Amino acid sequence: MMIQVNYFGFLRSKLSKSSEAICLSDGAKLRDLLLSLADRYGDNVETYVFDRVSSDVKGDIVVNVNDMPHRRIQGLETQLNEGDRVDLMPMFAGGG
Secondary structure (H helix, E strand, O other): OEEEEEEOOHHHHHHOOOEEEEEOOOOOEHHHHHHHHHHHHOHHHHHHOEEOOOOEEOOOEEEEEOOEEHHHOOHHHOEOOOOOEEEEEEOOOOOO
C-alpha cells in the first residue's frame, strides 16, 4: 500500500524533499513507517524524528495521520491504510 509522507520545517532540508510516497505492506502501522524511514534516511530520521532505542517519536516532533495527532489516536500502533497521509512536523514556537 502507498502512504504519502509530508515533511515540514527543517526536516525538508535535512531530507532534501517536502514529500514522498512510501510503499508499505498491508497491515503496517505507524511504527513500521517510522522504522522504514529510519532505515532509508539513517541519522537524519533517528536524530530528529524517531528513536529506535526507545521506539518513540522525538519530543519536539508532531506526527499527524490524516490530520490527527498520533498520540490522540493509537500512537505508534495506529493502523495505516492505502492513501493515508502522514505529516512530520517540528514543533513551532514564536509569537508576537
